[in-house]
Amino acid sequence: MAYVPAPGYQPCYHPTLPYNRPIPGGLSIGSSVYIQGEANKHMKRFFVNFVVGQDPEGDIAFHFNPRFDGWDKVVFNSKNGGRWGSEERKKSMPFKKGSHFELVFMVLAEHYKVVVNGDPFYEFGHRLPPQMVTHLQVDGDLELHSINFLGGQPAPNQVPMGYPPHPDPGFYHQHMSSLPTMAGPPIFNPPVPFMGRLEGGLMARRTIIIKGFIPPTGTSFTINFKVSSSGDLALHINPRLGEGAVVRNSYLNNSWGSEERKLCHNPFHPGQFFDLSIRCGKDRFKVFANGEHLFDFSHRLSAFQKVDILEVQGDVTLSYVQI
Template identity: 70%
Template sequence: MAYVPAPGYQPTYNPTLPYKKPIPGGLSVGMSVYIQGMASEHMRRFFVNFVMGQDPGADVAFHFNPRFDGWDKVVFNSQQGGKWGSEERKLSMPFSKGKPFELLFTVTAEHYKVIVNGNPFYEFKHRLPLHMVTHLHVDGDLVLQAINFLGGHPTPHQTMEGPPTFNPPVPFKGRLQGGLTARRTIIIKGFVPHHAKRFTINFKVGSSGDVALHINPRMDEGTVVRNSLLNGSWGTEERKMGHNPFGHGQYFDLSIRCGTDRFKVYANGQHLFDYAHRYPAFHKVDMIEIQGDVALSYVQI
């Protein structure tokens, strides 16, 4: 069963290095580039470049370059006509050797805003025209788990559902405007803390309290329970899965797609489970609640 990404959400999972690919639709104000990875145990440096073309000598609008070299720092720069501009530096290292990280670049009219592990880190003022940035180039001492382009230009006949929410607090409550519809996809990205025991994601009917889909990762049991709460009673639990993406200290990327007869759930681009509708009037589902032992990075409903 093929993974279908949500409109305006263009992921690549486990890309190999060096990564140098076009930015879908080009870069524009309001877009974000989200990178999940793992810093090498022997990390010395890596870079993320926003590049103006695919040629080896193409100009670099923004160069982001963490360096472990005795004076741990992050260097920011641009390259034009083969020459580097004036370096900007921050003598702070938000990455840890051998540890997972999430790196978010959000494009504003004035800056590239850099957020690391949910914390604002730096703003780099535009030096070169934003609309000429066409490619993303990543290489160095790291392993990439995912690269996501968020809020870009959806393909024809697609529209974004609602505005994404970055790093929302838990418990989280979100309203599904217009209710749940067939082919609608909900994106939930987050991190499982090292002490986590369990958390829940509920697709609810606000007027009745019914839960059409209850997703309950239980790190203390090593499983993910699915169920429905209808007329005040829980149904039969479903637990069977091919793999479990919810490990302590791990980031996850959930894509929950509503079909006409079932929910189709993918984790990090891989099929996780299907859940046949037990609440046929799924269009009445108008709320999503997330609570428990989880840190949320991004929710798109």
């Protein structure tokens, strides 16, 4: 089953290094780039470049460069007309060798805002208009788990991810109505317990994105699709780390239904990040983890449109939620 991301959410899973690819739809104010990875145990440095054009030696609107060199620091710069600008430095290292990390670049009106592991780290003022940026480059002593482009739209000649090639480029835009949708803006690092309201209810083709981190000591957490008026749970997802199980169920008319546990793989492990895409279909939920199909859950609540609350509770830190 192909993973087809909703417009405005364009992920790339387990990319190889060096990474040098176009940013879907380009960069604009309000968009974000979200990177999950792991620093090498012997890390010396890595970089993330926001590049103008596909020339490897082209201009760089923003150069982000952590360096472990005895004077651990992060260097920020830009390159315009083939010449580097004045360096900005922060003598603070938010990355740990051998550890997982999440790195978010938010494109705001005056600057790039850099957030590492949920904590604001730096603001780099625009030296080149972000609209000029077309490509993202990443390389160095790290392993990439995922790169997610948030807020951009596919360019007119770009094939939406998950769709096979088609001889008519206009085919994809004639069929955009078949793509999953997202209604609300992204929420970064919300507290847990989390409760988000699904404005308009849970409609077919609506997609919920949940990105998070399971603490090394985590044992269990839950994700509930709830009807506020009755307390019914149309879908209850419960990763149980001690059992190595991901339990799915419903709670209707004050009674739990039959559990479902069968999985081809389990993406939830202590000390690791996860990326869930939960899509509501007409007859079932389709759930993907890190871009791979995880399970389907047939609707037990026929009026699933009454679901108006998303709940997340337990041993989890939320990085990003979009409902």
